[in-house]
Amino acid sequence: MANSITTDKPHWTALAAEKKQRQLESIPHEWIVTPPSDSTLDVSAFPETCGLLNAREIEITNTSVDVLLEKLACAAWTAVDVTTAFYKRAIVAHQLVNCLTEIFVDRALARAAELDDYLKTTGQVVGPLHGLPISFKDQLCIKGLETTIGYASWVGQYADENAVLIDILIECGAVPFVRTNVPQTLAWPETFNHVFGRTTNPYNRSLTSGGSSGGEGALVALKGSPLGVGCDLGGSVRIPSAFCGLYGLRPSYGRLPYYGIRGTLDGQDSVLPVLGPMANSVVGIKVFMRAVINTKPWLNDPLAVRKKWDEDEYNLVDHGGSGKNLCFAIMWDDGVVVPHPPIRRSLEIARAALQNAGHKVVDWKPIKHKLLGDITRDIWNAGSAEEYMITTSATGEPLITSMGLDVANVTVASFRPQNDGITAYQLWQLQKLRQKIRKEYLDHWKATASETGTGRPVDAIICPAAPFVATPHGKNRYVDYTAVWNALDYAAAIFPVTTVDSTLDGKAPHAFYNDFDKDVYEMYDPEKFRNAPVCLQLVGRTLEEEAVIRMTEIVDAALLAAK
Amino acid sequence: MANSITTDKPHWTALAAEKKQRQLESIPHEWIVTPPSDSTLDVSAFPETCGLLNAREIEITNTSVDVLLEKLACAAWTAVDVTTAFYKRAIVAHQLVNCLTEIFVDRALARAAELDDYLKTTGQVVGPLHGLPISFKDQLCIKGLETTIGYASWVGQYADENAVLIDILIECGAVPFVRTNVPQTLAWPETFNHVFGRTTNPYNRSLTSGGSSGGEGALVALKGSPLGVGCDLGGSVRIPSAFCGLYGLRPSYGRLPYYGIRGTLDGQDSVLPVLGPMANSVVGIKVFMRAVINTKPWLNDPLAVRKKWDEDEYNLVDHGGSGKNLCFAIMWDDGVVVPHPPIRRSLEIARAALQNAGHKVVDWKPIKHKLLGDITRDIWNAGSAEEYMITTSATGEPLITSMGLDVANVTVASFRPQNDGITAYQLWQLQKLRQKIRKEYLDHWKATASETGTGRPVDAIICPAAPFVATPHGKNRYVDYTAVWNALDYAAAIFPVTTVDSTLDGKAPHAFYNDFDKDVYEMYDPEKFRNAPVCLQLVGRTLEEEAVIRMTEIVDAALLAAK
Known part of the structure; x- marks a missing residue:
């Protein structure tokens, strides 16, 4: 992770505005739609009715992970087709519920094209997730992209390398294609920050999509991604999964590789954050977990547990x-x-x-x-108060004290730090x-x-x-x-x-x-x-x-x- | 663990003297020998020449763990015979190098007799360690015994229950029979405290047996125990194993169950202590690890890793x-x-x-x-300085600042806490x-x-x-x-x-x-x-x-x- 520039750093409002502008520019113009007015609360049907996706793209994006992988493996659908379909739907979703942070269409499509070439040339898939687009919570560093976790103060900090899980998923043939919104500090069960704003619930936009993996929850619910990766410290995969009607898994400490994640409370070695998958089917969860664990993540993450995927345990031998x-x-x-x-x-x-x-x-x-x-x-x-203070004081960015609509006037919620450490x-x-x-x-x-x-x-x-x-x-x-x-x-x-x-x-x-x-x-x-x-x-x-x-x-x- | 009595607590010197007297009384009179004078440095041959052990007892105590278990399983040797032989040799060892803390002959022999009865009645062994005497570092709580870890301040604190590993080993058929000496605070690579004094090296008593599992190292080296369990936070199994010429294993965090241990720096969730076996043969290490892991320790210790004993890994499939x-x-x-x-x-x-x-x-x-x-x-x-201060201040017990012979005048060693936290x-x-x-x-x-x-x-x-x-x-x-x-x-x-x-x-x-x-x-x-x-x-x-x-x-x- 490149160091932040602490001298001559712009004011946080300028950083946030500039980032938001760059985000807007990263969206292909032809994918801009006219979303329903704010008074339309349920927008879950809009992606299929808005006209941006053709019938095949709708079919692709409504397909579960296991079938997608079959279609990709036999080249019935190309990785470019599948990535394009999900990308279009993700961009529509974003215009409805504001769920995305990083958008990198060209890069994702180039990766998909490489996979298609490989399959065409060798007749083999790259790995068990060949061609599958995967979305990521805005914590999983991807080389060359910023990872702000909702801090305006971290705008402009570009990752030098991929998180270990990103490398593993690439090895498995996946296509990382978007990153998704979070609350500032991550330590909230809703999703709002000064850079990207608020993510809302696709089934009722007056409600939260949950958090901290709330962008992921909203995106997957709108089928803008077949599979998302969130992070769970106190419920941050499960709360948005539950609020958005998904399947989601909170694995045990170290079952998935966490190294290279931008997190909160880093160095806190006790109640640990874990990454976990979110999907519209439980088979998606299974396919993901098995693929990742079969790569032996402990060879690349010192905290990953050396425990193979165990078919006996899946077959409930202990039950x-x-x-x-x-x-x-x-x-x-x-x-x-x-x-x-x-x-x-x-x-x-x-x-x-x-x-x-x-x-x-x-x-x-x-x-x-x-x-x-x-x-x-x-x-x-x-130690959280000290961490938040140090992070935000770099630019004078205010620490958010409520996820409410009127941020300034709402009482501090009970789970915010009440002490100085x-x-x-x-x-x-x-x-x-x-x-x-x-x-x-x-x-x-x-x-x-x-x-x-x-x-x-x-x-x-x-x-x-x-x-x-x-x-x-x-x-x-x-x-x-x-x-x-x-x-x-x-x-x-x-x-x-x-x-x-x-x-x-x-x-x-x-x-x-x-x-x-x-x-x-x-x-x-x-x-x-x-x-x-x-x-x-x-x-x-x-x-x-x-x-x-x-x-x-x-x-x-x-x-x-x-x- | 029963609470200590903080009111009317005797001075630490009285506590230490009283405990030491009780220890002396726990040794059967007929097992008292006349050890060589202090000028005799190498005492490793003494147990076999002192005359207390008969030829069969010498044979038993010179037998490796795997063969001992075979002889016990076929009733060629009874558990009482084996326990008696090792107990006698342990008591001789103690008189040479001061390696023991808790001595409980009757209890161990009663347990051994139960095992013999079981085998006689059923024709079956209780478990894979049937009849094997095992010694323990003075950290592994055994119901009804004190666990001082070298603090005079903790004399009189009797355990309400067994450590998880003790229960597991009993389930496996083992006979817990002695506990062994440690340095005060455990945070030293030598073995000396105000209660039990210093453990020396059987091969040269002018040298340390190492620490903090130094009592265990000296005891196993003198074949006063076929298998010992130490605890390793920074080398405390391996240093005494190395200094005493043994095989010893430091497993990874959580591979063996640690719950119920009286430790140092409790609650420190980062660089964790682990229990580990010490023996005169590597097969002893293997037999112990496999037996314990096969009991699924994760069912009884929340920090034990759910990872079966893996014969493929033993057979080096990854190598x-x-x-x-x-x-x-x-x-x-x-x-x-x-x-x-x-x-x-x-x-x-x-x-x-x-x-x-x-x-x-x-x-x-x-x-x-x-x-x-x-x-x-x-x-x-x-946080160690605060912990040591709180523990010792209950009785005014001085915190030991050197393992040297002249405790008062030796400079503080470099690895003692240098700050207040x-x-x-x-x-x-x-x-x-x-x-x-x-x-x-x-x-x-x-x-x-x-x-x-x-x-x-x-x-x-x-x-x-x-x-x-x-x-x-x-x-x-x-x-x-x-x-x-x-x-x-x-x-x-x-x-x-x-x-x-x-x-x-x-x-x-x-x-x-x-x-x-x-x-x-x-x-x-x-x-x-x-x-x-x-x-x-x-x-x-x-x-x-x-x-x-x-x-x-x-x-x-x-x-x-x-x-």
Whole structure:
């Protein structure tokens, strides 16, 4: 990463304006469309009706990852065709929900053309992802491009080399083609910053697309990308996946190579960020994970775990081996904040579908979720204020204190740093306490063997990804339905279940755990959340990515069968 | 772990004296021997000549782990016989080199008797380590016993439960039978504390047994235990293994379960301590690692890596697959401190033996070892001074500032904390720099593929474990030959090569890298190190335990063949 120029640096507003102008110029003029007015909230159908994409391009962009790869491998569709189709749809998506940061059409099409040549000349694909366009959250450095993670202060900092995962995906034959929007500092579950502005939800633009991988969520939901890579520190892959109706995976620490990412809280070695895939099908998640792990990422990233893709684990050898008669545990709430009615209903749908498919369903008893969430925030906040201050003070860029529409006047949300940092010794005491709770939670899980009837502990937990669906902007203020699994380092996947239905999802009064729970309850009104996707989360144990993917497929099939 | 009583706590001298008295009373009177006078430096033959052990007990205690397990499994030797034999020899060893802390004969023999009954009744062994006595460094909590890690302040703190590894080994059929001495704070490469005093080297009692697992090193060297478990944060398994002529393994973070250990710098989540086996044969190391990993320790320790024991990796599938034509790289020195002549000679012996066995040997070029060592110390020292102060201030116990014979008058050694701690943000910056160097080192290793002639990068590095053999007490002041591999999280094994020979190992002047290098050179005099074992270290990459064990077997066989 080239050093920033700290002398003679322009004011942050100038940097942001100049970058935004360059972004605009990077869009081919012929791909500019006339989007619906702001009062049109649901724009999900627009890419197919706007006229920019022809029928074949619509077909290509509606195709799932596995079929795309088959068509590419047999040259039924060229990489240039596929990249062009997704690029056009991505640019349309951007004009609807403002989801992109870096746009580099020529470079992506040149790469696609190389792949086509290779296949034509050799008769072989370059690798298992031959010709597949992949989008990336604005953290994954690509040589020659800027990576601002939403800081105006970092405009003009061009990467000297690719992130390790980018190199691996290129080795696999993929076509990196766009990067996507994030919140300033990344430490928000919504997506807004001073450089690129706000990303909105394609199903209802008055709602957030989530964050911090919110650009990715919105883009994939609009099928502007077949596969996106986000980053998850406390839910940043899963929250936008859930809010945008996608499949998404939060792998365990080190299962995917993280080296070369521009992150937040760099050097924080405790509750670690991880990269994870987001897609419109669970098969996309599987294909991606298997391809990347099969390249042995530990040869190129010192923190990547030396653990092969394990077909036995995918075939659930540690869970009975057949994929039948599994025992799922539903966590109806976390004991802190009760989920809104659509979430409750989705859990009921999942329970019925799984029971119909012959699986057992029990209740999950959460333990110490509040404490886990608090400790995790305290660990992140141990040095975050100093980091943000140093980063933004280079240009005088204001630190954003809310994701709300009226940025200046909204109260600071509860998960912003409240202190000036602590000592290393104090940090160690927090980390020590966290390890103790991780042990308690593991033992708690193991002890469920007595109630499953399978002879095994619960195979997976099914729980909300948030106590609500996509919220109005600035209102997503609770991330512990995802963050606790980061603290425990459990593999977790998001899958879609339904959408908000005002007739089925009326207000449902309940006793409150606390004042915040009451606030969350009072936010609910089915009309406000009209058309929002409702997703759930499936949680396995540490480094159980293969089993989590397989069990998500099983749940997905059960939901489909129950429809 | 029960809380310490902070009110009405006796003075530390009273606590230490009372504990030492209890230790003395725990030794069966009939096992008290008359050890040679202090002027007898080499006491390694004494256990077999002192008359306490009969011929069968001598045979048992001279038997390697694999054969012991066979004899136990077929009931040729009972667990009570084997435990009694090792216990007697351990107690003799203790009277020679002061290596034990907790002694619990009745409990161990009762456990052994249970195992014998089980085998007799069922015809089956309890597990793969049936009847094997195992000794433990004074960090691995055993229910009902104290774990002081050399702090007088912690006398009287009894464990409420076993460390996870203890439970696993019991499940495997092992017999925990003694615990062994450590330095106060654990953060020294020698072994001395205010409670139990100093452990000396069985081959020359004027020399240290190393540390911090120095009690374990001395005990196993005297064959008072067939297998010991130490803990390695910066070399604490490998240094005593090397100084005492043993095989020892430093696994990667999380390969063995660490939960339930009383450690130092608890909550420090960056450069992590790991448990590791120490034995008189490499097969002992293998048997132990395979048995423990096959119990799936990740089900009981949230930090244990979900990675099965991999026979393919043991069979070197990633290293050509045959165990032949490997390429080893010898690191003659680390660019900071030049090793003493016996170490140099042992590297030459290893090179010749490997070449004779048909392997290729190239030179290893160390990069940034000084920086890695410095960063690692800075990370540990970020909060260590505060931890030590809080622990010792409970009773007024003085913090030991040297491992020298005259504790009060020796200068503070260079690796003691020099500061009062840093902030969490400052710690993150150190950790970030360390990750960058880990990446550089991994790339450096990968790039050796161009010089090996095998098509692969170097298969393993062979290097000193320290720039010297066991030093006089208080003189072991350089641990970076081991600590850099902790910082890089590379799996590393110790194996014996030769012993110091005054005719072959005369002084050998050389240019000095720096003043410290000169100091180390000037410490050398072959007479001073008479009879000391000379060991080397074999280093593989992260989570390559299986391959490191196999390659150590290959080197060991080559050395034997060359004798």
